[in-house]
Amino acid sequence: MKRVSLTQYLVEQQREHGMIPGQLRLLIEVVARACKRIAIAVNKGALGDVLGSASSENVQGEVQKKLDIISNEVLIEANEWGGHLAAMASEEMDSIHVVPNRYPQGEYMLLFDPLDGSSNIDVNVSIGTIFSVLRKVGHTRGVSEDDFLQPGKHQAAAGYCIYGPQTQLVLTVGNGVVAFTLDRETGSWVLTQSDIRIPEDTKEFAINMSNMRHWAPPMRRYVEECLAGKTGPRGKDFNMRWVASMVTDVHRILMRGGIFMYPWDQREPEKPGKLRLLYEANPMAFLVEQAGGAATNGRERILDVVPCKLHERVSVMLGSRNEVDRVTAYHQQTE
Numbered sequence: 597m598k599r600v601s602l603t604q605y606l607v608e609q610q611r612e613h614g615m616i617p618g619q620l621r622l623l624i625e626v627v628a629r630a631c632k633r634i635a636i637a638v639n640k641g642a643l644g645d646v647l648g649s650a651s652s653e654n655v656q657g658e659v660q661k662k663l664d665i666i667s668n669e670v671l672i673e674a675n676e677w678g679g680h681l682a683a684m685a686s687e688e689m690d691s692i693h694v695v696p697n698r699y700p701q702g703e704y705m706l707l708f709d710p711l712d713g714s715s716n717i718d719v720n721v722s723i724g725t726i727f728s729v730l731r732k733v734g735h736t737r738g739v740s741e742d743d744f745l746q747p748g749k750h751q752a753a754a755g756y757c758i759y760g761p762q763t764q765l766v767l768t769v770g771n772g773v774v775a776f777t778l779d780r781e782t783g784s785w786v787l788t789q790s791d792i793r794i795p796e797d798t799k800e801f802a803i804n805m806s807n808m809r810h811w812a813p814p815m816r817r818y819v820e821e822c823l824a825g826k827t828g829p830r831g832k833d834f835n836m837r838w839v840a841s842m843v844t845d846v847h848r849i850l851m852r853g854g855i856f857m858y859p860w861d862q863r864e865p866e867k868p869g870k871l872r873l874l875y876e877a878n879p880m881a882f883l884v885e886q887a888g889g890a891a892t893n894g895r896e897r898i899l900d901v902v903p904c905k906l907h908e909r910v911s912v913m914l915g916s917r918n919e920v921d922r923v924t925a926y927h928q929q930t931e
């Protein structure tokens with residue numbers, strides 16, 4: 597079988613399909629290289645002294661894990677040098693990181709959740725890195741936080757790296773979704789799946805059920821109907837999965853279908869949800885739509901939401917189209 601590398605795939609997207617300019621190709625390669633370095637740190641675990649918490653909190657008041665900080669530093673350092681970027685934003689940083697003038701400058705902006713699934717680091721369960729690429733619009737000099745406040749439909753590329761039994765990079769540049777597997781012997785990313793498609797129907801849902809008592813009525817209705825199984829209104833039995841690493845839950849959905857939900861709940865009623873729009877929901881929504889699925893916040897398409905601030909939160913319902921349409925309709929009916 598002919599092995600296609602990440603570089604070959606990207607060159608093809610650039611030259612034959614005209615999907616990406618050269619700068620974006622190089623930027624994605626730098627992100628992929630950084631993910632390789634993070635994968636090495638993840639694999640070392642206790643041997644590399646990377647497990648456990650650091651003594652700091654991030655802007656959302658969450659205690660940072662050592663790997664959150666290491667992964668953030670790896671991504672910043674790699675992309676400052678060769679990323680063709682104007683600036684970066686991360687779940688782990690209070691404000692944007694403008695690329696200093698001494699480095700090559702570019703027109704792109706990189707956003708990331710450097711380490712997703714932090715609660716799974718110390719228990720050796722799959723975790724990941726999520727990234728999104730936007731282009732700076734307008735010709736104003738310099739770059740500010742406002743430049744990042746674009747709806748997700750403007751993303752030029754998005755993807756994630758999953759650190760699981762295999763290390764995989766899943767990517768979209770707006771021309772479908774592809775997956776690469778890291779060949780540890782050669783150190784290269786090899787294309788292992790192209791044209792990933794999410795089936796329209798599913799019998800598998802993913803949600804943190806322990807929050808059920810806090811949900812809004814439409815959310816409760818949807819899940820109760822799933823739980824009622826064959827003799828309930830849905831007329832079929834559902835299975836449930838919840839890894840608590842968004843990367844891993846969404847990866848499963850891209851591989852075999854399903855619906856993932858992290859809805860608004862009453863624990864923090866003033867926040868629209870737990871997940872972050874710019875670092876988690878937007879890149880995953882772009883991937884899911886490119887794979888034929890759907891992604892909403894219960895009211896509208898996630899990719900249409902115009903962010904008001906960098907660390908904005910959002911309700912998330914994504915995956916197999918017919919299930920996402922159903923749970924979205926339940927929310928819309930109650931408005």
Ligand SMILES: O=P(O)(O)OC[C@H]1O[C@](O)(COP(=O)(O)O)[C@@H](O)[C@@H]1O
Pocket residue numbers: 687709711712713714715804840841842843858
């Ligand atoms: O413990 P919970 O609330 O079920 O949280 C699970 C969710 O929180 C997250 O872990 C948040 O990600 P971080 O690890 O980047 O903070 C998501 O990946 C996941 O879907």
Ligand SMILES: [Mg+2]
Pocket residue numbers: 709711712713842876
């Ligand atoms: Mg996360």
Ligand SMILES: [Mg+2]
Pocket residue numbers: 664687709710711712713714
């Ligand atoms: Mg994180």
